[in-house]
Amino acid sequence: xxxxxxxxxxxxxxxxxxxxxxxxxxxxxxxxxxxxxxxxxxxxxxxxxxxxxxxxxxxxxxxxxxxxxxxxxxxxxxxxxxxxxxxxxxxxxxxxxxxxxxxxxxxxxxxxxxxxxxx
Amino acid sequence: xxxxxxxxxxxxxxxxxxxxxxxxxxxxxxxxxxxxxxxxxxxxxxxxxxxxxxxxxxxxxxxxxxxxxxxxxxxxxxxxxxxxxxxxxxxxxxxxxxxxxxxxxxxxxx
Numbered sequence: 001x002x003x004x005x006x007x008x009x010x011x012x013x014x015x016x017x018x019x020x021x022x023x024x025x026x027x028x029x030x031x032x033x034x035x036x037x038x039x040x041x042x043x044x045x046x047x048x049x050x051x052x053x054x055x056x057x058x059x060x061x062x063x064x065x066x067x068x069x070x071x072x073x074x075x076x077x078x079x080x081x082x083x084x085x086x087x088x089x090x091x092x093x094x095x096x097x098x099x100x101x102x103x104x105x106x107x108x109x110x111x112x113x114x115x116x117x118x119x
Numbered sequence: 120x121x122x123x124x125x126x127x128x129x130x131x132x133x134x135x136x137x138x139x140x141x142x143x144x145x146x147x148x149x150x151x152x153x154x155x156x157x158x159x160x161x162x163x164x165x166x167x168x169x170x171x172x173x174x175x176x177x178x179x180x181x182x183x184x185x186x187x188x189x190x191x192x193x194x195x196x197x198x199x200x201x202x203x204x205x206x207x208x209x210x211x212x213x214x215x216x217x218x219x220x221x222x223x224x225x226x227x228x229x
Contacts, residue, residue, distance in 0.1 A: 045223040046220040048217070105155035106165070
């Protein structure tokens, strides 16, 4: 069974960098498929942030592209998100998920990590 | 801002059938990209409900069904149950290889 688990600080100061990691168990991320970050502001809908392939090819949301980096660490079987220059608008639950290559849908999700941007 | 539009809410009595629309454009659904649906129960992560327009993952009841036509897709829930009360999101891709989610629909069981 594939399992994903987000980890990282729950509080980030404005203008600083948000860093999250997603640990994957039950599946090797170098086997294939794509890995993604999605966020959900409190009481709002889902927003796709970024995707990375097992080969390191990245895709970013146009609205966040200038501030976001997604990366893969196959030795630790995890992938990461960095979001620079955060503001209160970046406060959200951040989910990591697996995006299937074949169907382009998210079949496994982490439980989510709430990140609050506040001084 | 989402490029896939859903009604904010739908409601129905137990046992009834409800339908949720997902309206896109010629650059996403209309371009032939698959539509997928997720159910998000309160306080939990989204769960895949329908993939590739009409397919149910193992364990999803056959009360849930999906369809697609032109630039729109729909999710139908028949035999509505109290446990179906949740938020539902559609998702697709587009010609720029971006991923988009729908605006979300809250289903209320009366």
